[in-house]
Structure formats: C-alpha cells, structure tokens
Amino acid sequence: MSIQRRQFIAALGGGALAGIAGCSGTGGGGQSEGGSSAGVAGETLTLTTTTSTYDTGLLDEIHPDFEEMYGVTVDAVAQGTGAALESARNGDSDVVMVHARGLEDEFMRNGYGINRRDLMFNDFVIVGPESDPAGVQGMSSATEALTTIAEAEATFVSRGDNSGTHTKELNLWEAAGTDPGGDWYQETGTGMGEALNVANQQGAYTLSDRGTFISQRSEIDLVILVQGPIGGGPEILANPYGIMAVNPGVHDNANYDLAMAYIGWITSPGAQDAISNYQMNGEQLFFPEAVSENPDFQQYVPEGWSSDSSE
Amino acid sequence: MPLEPVAQLLPVVVDSPFREGYVRSIIYVSLYVSVIAVTLSTLFSLPVAMVMGFTDFRGKQFVKSVINTGMGFPSVVVGLVVLFAVSNQGPLGPLELIFTKEAMIMSQFVLATPPITAISLAAITGVNENVRDAAHVLGGTKLDVALVVIKEARYGIATAVLAGFGRAISEVGSVLIVGGNIVSSSGISSTRTLTTAIQLEARQGQYDTAMVLGAVLLAIVLTVNAIVVRLGDEGVMQ
Numbered sequence: 001m002s003i004q005r006r007q008f009i010a011a012l013g014g015g016a017l018a019g020i021a022g023c024s025g026t027g028g029g030g031q032s033e034g035g036s037s038a039g040v041a042g043e044t045l046t047l048t049t050t051t052s053t054y055d056t057g058l059l060d061e062i063h064p065d066f067e068e069m070y071g072v073t074v075d076a077v078a079q080g081t082g083a084a085l086e087s088a089r090n091g092d093s094d095v096v097m098v099h100a101r102g103l104e105d106e107f108m109r110n111g112y113g114i115n116r117r118d119l120m121f122n123d124f125v126i127v128g129p130e131s132d133p134a135g136v137q138g139m140s141s142a143t144e145a146l147t148t149i150a151e152a153e154a155t156f157v158s159r160g161d162n163s164g165t166h167t168k169e170l171n172l173w174e175a176a177g178t179d180p181g182g183d184w185y186q187e188t189g190t191g192m193g194e195a196l197n198v199a200n201q202q203g204a205y206t207l208s209d210r211g212t213f214i215s216q217r218s219e220i221d222l223v224i225l226v227q228g229p230i231g232g233g234p235e236i237l238a239n240p241y242g243i244m245a246v247n248p249g250v251h252d253n254a255n256y257d258l259a260m261a262y263i264g265w266i267t268s269p270g271a272q273d274a275i276s277n278y279q280m281n282g283e284q285l286f287f288p289e290a291v292s293e294n295p296d297f298q299q300y301v302p303e304g305w306s307s308d309s310s311e
Numbered sequence: 312m313p314l315e316p317v318a319q320l321l322p323v324v325v326d327s328p329f330r331e332g333y334v335r336s337i338i339y340v341s342l343y344v345s346v347i348a349v350t351l352s353t354l355f356s357l358p359v360a361m362v363m364g365f366t367d368f369r370g371k372q373f374v375k376s377v378i379n380t381g382m383g384f385p386s387v388v389v390g391l392v393v394l395f396a397v398s399n400q401g402p403l404g405p406l407e408l409i410f411t412k413e414a415m416i417m418s419q420f421v422l423a424t425p426p427i428t429a430i431s432l433a434a435i436t437g438v439n440e441n442v443r444d445a446a447h448v449l450g451g452t453k454l455d456v457a458l459v460v461i462k463e464a465r466y467g468i469a470t471a472v473l474a475g476f477g478r479a480i481s482e483v484g485s486v487l488i489v490g491g492n493i494v495s496s497s498g499i500s501s502t503r504t505l506t507t508a509i510q511l512e513a514r515q516g517q518y519d520t521a522m523v524l525g526a527v528l529l530a531i532v533l534t535v536n537a538i539v540v541r542l543g544d545e546g547v548m549q
Contacts, residue, residue, distance in 0.1 A: 046410060055514065055515050060494075060496050060498075067496060074496065075493045075495075075501065077491035077492070090399055091398075092409045191514045193514040193516055216515065251399060253399055
C-alpha cells in the first residue's frame with residue numbers, strides 16, 4: 001500500500017513537471033519569418049464568433065479546408081456577438097465573425113476592427129408553440145407580432161446576453177414601440193440553443209436565427225410562426241453576418257497575416273460554395289454573399305460612412 | 312423528453328456525434344488540467360499548512376480567514392480574475408495564455424488551494440499533542456517532530472488533495488471563461504473539459520450526449536470520493 005502511494009505521488013510529481021514544461025512550450029503566434037512560402041504554417045488563429053455559427057456545426061464543416069491549405073489551426077471560441085467583439089477589443093482574438101451591424105460599425109469606428117467583409121446571411125424567425133396562444137401565426141409584420149405577444153402577455157423568452165440575436169430582438173421591441181417587461185418576459189442569458197430549449201419547456205415564444213432553429217428542430221416542439229425574408233417575411237428580420245480582422249495597429253500581438261488569409265479564404269468562391277452547400281435536416285442554413293459582380297462598398301466601412309463625414 | 316435508460320445511450324459514444332477520439336480527448340483535457348492544477352496546488356498548500364500548523368506568527372488568524380474565505384470563492388469570479396490577468400490587456404498578456412490549458416490550470420489552482428490548505432491544516436493540527444510531546448521527549452529536532460506529525464496526518468492530507476481534485480474537475484464556470492471551450496476541427500479537444508462539454512451539449516439540446524458525458528464525470532468523481540472514504544477508514548483503523 002505504501003509503495004503504491006509513493007508511486008502515485010511520484011507520478012503526480014512527473015505530471016507537474018510535464019505541466020510546467022508544457023507551459024513554456026505554448027503561446028506560439030510568433031512573428032513569421034519573411035520569405036518562406038509557408039510563413040504561417042504551424043500557427044494558430046483565434047476566431048471569436050457567435051453561438052449560431054458554431055452550434056449549427058458550420059465551422060467544424062468548413063474549417064478543415066482552410067487548416068489544410070495553410071497548415072494552421074483555427075481555435076473557434078463561441079461566445080455570442082457582444083462577447084466575441086469584447087474579446088477582440090481586448091486583443092484576445094485575431095478575427096471576429098458576428099451578426100450585429102450596429103455593434104460591428106462601432107467596433108470599426110473605434111479602430112479595433114478593419115477590413116470588414118459581408119460574409120453570409122440567414123434570417124430570424126419568431127417561433128412558438130403550435131397552439132399559438134397569442135395568435136401571431138402568419139403575421140407579415142414582426143413588430144406587430146411582438147406587440148400582440150406583449151398585449152396577450154404570452155411568455156416570451158429573450159436571450160438577454162448581448163448577442164446578435166438579442167440585439168436584433170431589442171431593436172424590434174424598439175421599432176414596435178413596446179418596452180417589454182413583466183412576468184411573461186424572461187431573459188435566459190444563454191446561447192440560442194438553450195433559449196430554444198427553455199421556450200420549448202415553457203411553451204413560450206422566442207426570436208431565433210433560422211439556422212439554430214433548423215439544427216434543433218428535431219429536439220423541440222416549437223414551430224415557425226412569423227417568417228423572415230428567406231421565407232417571404234419582412235426585411236427587418238434579415239440576419240447578415242460579417243467578418244473583420246483585429247487591427248494590428250491597436251494590438252500588435254494580433255495574428256494579422258493569418259486573419260487576412262482566413263478572411264480571404266472564407267470570402268473566396270470555394271469556401272462560399274461550401275457554406276452554400278452546408279445543410280442540416282435537409283435545409284440550407286446560410287446563404288453566402290461575399291462573392292458579387294457588384295460589390296457593395298458599404299461592407300468595408302461603417303454604414304453611412306463617407307470620406308467627408310466628420311469622424 | 313423522456314430519459315431512456317443509460318444502457319441505450321451507450322451507442323451514442325461511438326455514434327456520429329463523436330468523431331473518433333472526441334470523448335477521449337475531452338476526458339484527457341479534464342484530467343490533465345485538474346491533475347496538474349491540484350499537484351501544483353498541493354506543492355504550494357502543504358508548506359503553507361505546515362508553517363501554520365507548527366509555528367505562531369503575527370497575522371496567522373488573518374491568513375486563516377483568507378483561506379476560509381477562499382473555500383467559498385465562486386468559481387466564475389475566479390475565472391473572471393484569471394481572465395483579466397491573462398488577457399492581452401492584463402499583466403500576463405504577453406504570455407498569450409488566454410484560451411489555453413495553462414490559463415485553466417491557473418484558475419483551478421486558485422480554486423483548489425484553499426480547500427487543500429484548510430483540510431491539510433486541520434489534519435496537521437488534529438495530530439494528538441501527545442505524539443508531538445513524545446517526539447520532543449525522544450530528543451527529536453523540530454524537523455523530526457514535523458516529519459512524525461506529517462506521517463500521522465498523511466491520510467488527512469491525502470483526503471485534502473482529493474477534495475481539491477474533486478472541486479477542480481467538477482468546476483465549470485472558470486474553465487469556460489478562460490479556456491474558451493475549444494475543440495479543433497479534427498474533433499480533438501484543446502480546452503474543452505467534461506463540464507464545459509456538458510454545458511455545450513445541453514445548450515444544443517443534445518441531452519443524451521450530455522448524459523453520457525455526465526455519467527463519465529460522475530464516475531470519476533465517485534471514484535475519487537470512494538478513495539477519500541477508504542483513506543479515512545484506514546486513518547481510523549490505525
């Protein structure tokens with residue numbers, strides 16, 4: 001018994017040494033040597049993104065192509081739009097993929113993000129129980145649907161986590177001229193998947209991005225009651241995704257070369273096709289919009305920006 | 312959603328949600344981070360407990376209250392503090408530790424240290440005064456006395472270490488914040504542990520997968536607890 005314990009303690013000690021040794025061997029991302037064609041090989045790109053791009057499985061599907069092409073690793077951290085931008089602001093990521101144009105514009109205006117590109121879009125849908133207690137099924141106006149839900153005081157689950165979807169939801173309430181509050185309005189503070197689960201348990205309404213809803217449809221009993229633009233619904237429910245590199249002028253540790261390689265790759269026809277072909281439960285989740293004969297110049301700068309507008 | 316018996320869930324482990332090695336790599340990361348954190352924590356905590364057990368110094372009560380407060384540290388707050396420390400903007404920023412196992416080890420070290428110190432201290436002070444006196448009378452130096460006491464308290468100290476391990480491996484808040492729950496696209500975990508994987512699967516509504524992972528975590532914790540109980544019994548039977 002005592003011998004075994006000694007061996008155990010010796011093994012623990014060895015583990016600690018290995019651990020300390022491991023500490024000194026990480027944190028790559030050093031400056032790549034110029035001149036070699038594989039200048040970024042072996043490096044790691046940190047991407048902070050939304051729960052919707054991650055939880056739908058899209059990134060796991062398309063990233064191997066990029067990783068093989070450049071011989072690198074992509075660390076995707078799913079946080080939600082607000083947190084993803086905050087990580088990038090602190091210099092903890094190299095590239096961000098998010099879906100809240102207002103927050104993205106602010107991020108660019110403050111100098112943290114550069115070289116923004118439109119990446120892809122899907123849309124938001126209002127989902128709820130089939131019984132539809134508030135009677136919003138088939139409404140063509142999202143704001144009218146929300147107002148109806150508020151008046152009926154039917155339970156509504158809000159993400160409440162400063163994510164892209166939460167931001168959109170707040171914009172919709174504002175547009176509807178309603179200030180939601182009361183027992184019927186519940187903020188979960190979680191990712192989209194969990195919010196759908198909560199709404200499902202409670203027979204509640206919620207605003208979801210179509211991608212996450214489709215990927216979870218088999219697990220829950222909720223149905224789409226108000227369609228987004230993809231299903232012929234109002235334009236206000238559009239959900240465009242953008243991608244930006246972290247400004248190396250602000251954070252000199254940002255892996256800018258690799259971030260731009262990633263943006264170049266994901267906006268290329270090949271990767272855009274891969275996004276287009278990604279299906280779940282037989283449905284396309286994301287619609288690419290980076291490749292266009294007539295590029296929209298507003299994608300590179302904050303909306304409404306022009307060179308003579310006073311910054 | 313009705314919960315089928317666990318036996319029916321076992322195929323899930325080898326089924327498509329798991330590419331080869333996914334679960335194994337998650338278990339590996341969990342054990343790697345917790346074992347190293349607890350080892351480092353023990354190396355730090357034991358000397359502290361010994362100094363406090365054998366000597367009197369000014370501020371001893373204060374140190375004691377710090378340790379006891381530490382027992383109740385909410386893990387998410389520890390995660391937050393470590394995040395500020397290792398973030399690019401923080402004092403350790405240049406080391407680029409954010410979203411790595413090392414950052415997770417740091418937060419678990421902070422979490423495991425108070426219980427290991429407190430329980431070791433209780434074991435050391437719990438050694439009968441007579442034993443100390445006897446060692447003194449037999450002409451032992453301070454070091455000899457200390458060694459005798461440590462030998463007497465060894466089961467309590469082992470219990471302390473395992474308690475620290477239990478806290479580390481079942482903790483979710485801090486490792487999620489500082490580790491980022493990352494799995495490479497080849498399906499091998501980089502900073503995803505059993506607890507954060509369960510959190511992710513629950514978020515995605517994959518309850519059966521979450522339950523399998525939960526069963527694995529439970530098995531590890533129960534094993535550790537069984538060892539604690541056994542050591543306690545041996546200590547009593549002496």
